[in-house]
Amino acid sequence: MYPGGFINMHVGITPQYRGSHGGYWALRNHDAARFGTTIHLVDAGVDTGAVLKQVFTVPGKMDNFTTYPILQVAAGITALKEVLPGIIAGNFQQTIHNEKGKMYYQPTLWQYITGHCP
Numbered sequence: 001m002y003p004g005g006f007i008n009m010h011v012g013i014t015p016q017y018r019g020s021h022g023g024y025w026a027l028r029n030h031d032a033a034r035f036g037t038t039i040h041l042v043d044a045g046v047d048t049g050a051v052l053k054q055v056f057t058v059p060g061k062m063d064n065f066t067t068y069p070i071l072q073v074a075a076g077i078t079a080l081k082e083v084l085p086g087i088i089a090g091n092f093q094q095t096i097h098n099e100k101g102k103m104y105y106q107p108t109l110w111q112y113i114t115g116h117c118p
Contacts (some may be wrong), residue, residue: 006041008042010022011068012025012037013035013036013038014051015099015100016031016101017101017104018046018048018100018102018103019046019103020105021068021104023068023069027059032058033056035059036072037072037073038053039053050095051096052092052094055079057075059071065112
């Protein structure tokens with residue numbers, strides 16, 4: 001791994017929603033409180049690094065699986081702007097989760113069609 005480290009903006013709340021389409025899966029699991037974005041350090045796992053910041057947002061009635069990531073990235077950009085100065089200065093807080101959470105994958109077309117999210 002690169003000695004300087006990397007930061008990831010993950011469109012999902014880790015560790016609960018690791019992998020792909022975290023917002024969709026949170027809604028599909030009736031867990032709308034965890035619809036959001038995680039800024040975290042990259043480690044050897046998939047979306048398992050120490051959390052620097054998490055932000056939560058609420059999709060509107062007109063949103064769907066194609067707009068969920070856009071909402072999450074927009075919220076994540078603001079969060080990233082907030083944590084970057086501290087990271088550059090070497091003064092930042094991180095939360096390490098012992099829980100690995102569940103790994104989610106790209107939903108199938110059938111899951112999109114039948115997964116009525118609020």
